[in-house]
Every structure is written in structure tokens, then in C-alpha cells.
Amino acid sequence: MENETTLTMEQLQKDLEKLQKKVSKIENNRKDQLSIALISGDMDKILAAMIISLAAAAMDTKVKIFFSFWALSALRDKKKKAAGKDFISKMFGMMLPKGKNKLKLSNMNMAGMGPMMIKMLMKKKNVLSLDEMFQQACELGIEITVCEMSMDLMGFKREEFIDYPNLRYAGAGTFVADAGESAMQLFI
Amino acid sequence: MSEELKNLQSDLVVDARGTACPGPLLAAKKAIGDIESGEIMEILSADEGTKSDIPRWCEKVGHEYLGFVDEDSFSRLFLRKE
Numbered sequence: 607m608e609n610e611t612t613l614t615m616e617q618l619q620k621d622l623e624k625l626q627k628k629v630s631k632i633e634n635n636r637k638d639q640l641s642i643a644l645i646s647g648d649m650d651k652i653l654a655a656m657i658i659s660l661a662a663a664a665m666d667t668k669v670k671i672f673f674s675f676w677a678l679s680a681l682r683d684k685k686k687k688a689a690g691k692d693f694i695s696k697m698f699g700m701m702l703p704k705g706k707n708k709l710k711l712s713n714m715n716m717a718g719m720g721p722m723m724i725k726m727l728m729k730k731k732n733v734l735s736l737d738e739m740f741q742q743a744c745e746l747g748i749e750i751t752v753c754e755m756s757m758d759l760m761g762f763k764r765e766e767f768i769d770y771p772n773l774r775y776a777g778a779g780t781f782v783a784d785a786g787e788s789a790m791q792l793f794i
Numbered sequence: 795m796s797e798e799l800k801n802l803q804s805d806l807v808v809d810a811r812g813t814a815c816p817g818p819l820l821a822a823k824k825a826i827g828d829i830e831s832g833e834i835m836e837i838l839s840a841d842e843g844t845k846s847d848i849p850r851w852c853e854k855v856g857h858e859y860l861g862f863v864d865e866d867s868f869s870r871l872f873l874r875k876e
Contacts, residue, residue, distance in 0.1 A: 657815070657816055660816050660820060661815075661816040661819060661847070664816060664819040664820045664822070664823040664851070665819070665823075665850075665851050665854055665855070666823075666854070666855055731814050732812055732813050732814045732817070732840075733813075733814040733815075733817075734813065734814075734817060742820060746820075
């Protein structure tokens with residue numbers, strides 16, 4: 607009889623440990639964190655991603671943005687150049703917008719008139735410029751991760767990206783891991 | 795309620811009238827560190843969205859949102875720091 611009781615106690619303790627592990631795993635899966643996979647290189651979509659990120663950071667949510675594919679154009683520094691590129695990389699470099707202020711609109715681009723008008727309106731209506739948004743993002747500790755694979759694919763080099771304190775280089779696995787523990791995930 | 799707010803003595807006034815969304819929220823977050831717990835902060839904003847953003851922020855972070863007073867071209871939003 608006594609033996610049986612000890613057995614149940616042991617069983618209970620094991621069950622409790624299992625439960626505790628499960629609970630901590632669930633808690634870690636719902637961190638107050640926003641993960642964004644930013645693929646678009648359109649000015650409007652990058653603006654939206656930055657505004658949402660800034661609002662989230664202001665509300666004490668940890669923000670991690672994963673820049674991939676076309677979005678990489680927004681991270682280029684117009685003053686920086688990278689040497690030793692092959693022909694295709696050079697072509698990509700020439701054809702893609704050089705930096706966040708050269709991005710096109712997904713709609714009503716009108717050969718560059720659209721972005722000019724939006725910038726004018728943003729200034730008039732006191733909306734932060736993209737430069738200011740990146741500055742704020744940096745002050746609020748928003749993490750930016752560059753997708754290594756798309757960087758390599760498009761022939762971009764690390765030395766031509768903007769100076770940003772929390773700039774990291776990683777693969778899709780890092781995004782998946784970050785997104786998996788975030789309470790919010792966005793694909794833009 | 796509105797009369798009470800109008801006569802409220804704020805410990806800190808944050809003028810965010812020069813910025814649109816999410817500027818006032820950012821300004822509030824930055825300034826909140828400058829006051830002590832229990833003190834009152836007043837945010838001036840010309841952005842209509844702020845009226846919904848600030849209470850949600852307070853709710854999330856734990857500050858007590860006291861309400862807003864509309865002026866001619868802007869609003870004054872009040873909160874008590876947690």
C-alpha cells in the first residue's frame with residue numbers, strides 16, 4: 607500500500623515537471639514581439655512596415671525586421687560603393703533603387719512623380735520621412751536582419767548597406783525562429 | 795470630467811503637435827521616463843489617431859489614462875504614470 611502511494615507521488619511529480627516545461631514553452635511562443643518579413647521594395651510598403659514597427663516599439667514591443675529580396679534596396683547607402691562585383695551584380699546594382707529615398711511606389715509611380723508627390727505631402731502633413739523613421743528605429747532598438755541569401759543573389763555586399771547599429775546578417779531559419787516566438791508576425 | 799481635466803496641473807507637457815502618426819506616441823514613450831510614478835503627463839497632439847493610440851498604450855504598459863480635452867486645432871491627452 608505504502609509502495610503504491612510513493613509511486614503515485616513520483617508520477618505526479620513527473621507530470622508536474624512535464625506541465626511546467628510545456629507552460630514555459632507556450633509562454634516563450636507568445637513573446638511580446640513583432641517579427642516582420644519585409645520582401646517588398648516599394649516605398650509605400652516599406653513606409654507601412656516602418657510605421658507599424660515604430661508604433662510597436664513605442665508600445666514596448668520588441669521589433670525584428672527581416673529584410674529580404676526587393677526590400678534590400680531600402681538598406682543601400684547611396685554614398686557607399688562595393689568593389690569586385692561581377693557583371694550581373696553590377697547590372698542589378700544599377701537597375702535597383704539606390705537607397706530608401708529612391709524607392710518607387712507600388713501604385714501611381716508615374717515615372718517618379720508619385721514618390722515626389724508623396725514625399726511632399728508627407729512633409730506637409732508632418733509625417734516622418736523614411737530617413738527619420740530609420741533614425742527613430744535605431745534609437746528604439748529595432749533589430750534589422752539582412753537575408754544573406756537574397757543579398758548574395760542580387761550581388762549586394764555588406765559594405766554598401768547603411769550604418770545601422772542593430773544590423774545583423776542571417777538566413778531564413780533565423781526569421782522562422784524569431785517569428786515562432788513572436789506574438790505577431792507580418793509578411794509585407 | 796472634461797472640466798476637471800481642463801484644470802488639471804500636469805507635471806510634464808509634451809508638445810507633439812508637429813508630428814503625425816506615430817509621432818505623438820513616440821514622443822510620449824520618450825518623455826514618460828522623465829516623470830516619476832504618480833505624476834501626470836499631458837500630450838499635445840494634432841493627430842486624431844492619437845486619441846485612440848494613447849489609451850491603448852496606457853492600457854498595455856500600465857499607466858492610467860485620464861482622458862482628453864479638445865482645443866481648436868489639437869487635443870490635450872492626460873495620463874498618470876504607473
